[in-house]
């Protein structure tokens with residue numbers, strides 16, 4: 001017998017909302033360039049984005065039994081994070097399951113395997129981030145872990161960690177670091193807003209980034 005528990009601590013919803021205000025790239029930078037899932041995991045529509053606690057599940061390759069089970073037990077606001085062993089030649093999720101997720105109020109799905117029915121997923125607007133798009137169907141045979149730490153896109157994802165994803169990619173934030181990362185993200189946005197204002201006012205990259213001493217120290221002489 002395999003026992004799984006669906007009980008885990010979720011982050012404060014206000015904290016999730018705060019992180020959702022920042023882009024995946026900003027969060028990745030703000031937490032010291034950590035947490036980015038492999039860049040091959042991308043939205044099926046660039047307008048899709050999500051932010052929510054991870055509800056993790058491990059599937060056997062080309063088998064979506066546990067993914068279906070996870071959808072049944074995930075809570076509104078959760079992001080279902082699926083490892084299918086990075087098996088690309090399977091369409092483990094499509095518009096039928098997306099309707100099940102959306103009607104439950106789930107925040108989205110992230111997977112290192114494939115999805116299908118992408119035209120319908122785009123029309124539905126349920127946020128789906130996948131490693132591949134593949135028409136090949138899956139079986140429902142293998143039980144496995146749910147709400148346990150898994151590896152997806154080269155990153156460890158634990159249940160309750162915060163997943164933020166947008167057109168640029170997917171980043172995971174440790175639940176215990178979420179408040180600190182939100183603050184650091186705001187600091188980064190403030191700094192970047194300052195850079196943009198300075199560039200628009202006509203200042204140069206050399207000036208703003210103080211590149212002259214750096215380039216000179218590296219022995220670069222520019223004849224302009």
Ligand SMILES: O=C([O-])CC(=O)C(=O)O
Nearest residue numbers: 092093094095096097098
């Ligand atoms: O049926 C499946 O297993 C996956 C799929 O295509 C859907 O959810 O529409």
Ligand SMILES: [Mg+2]
Nearest residue numbers: 094095096117
């Ligand atoms: Mg389908």
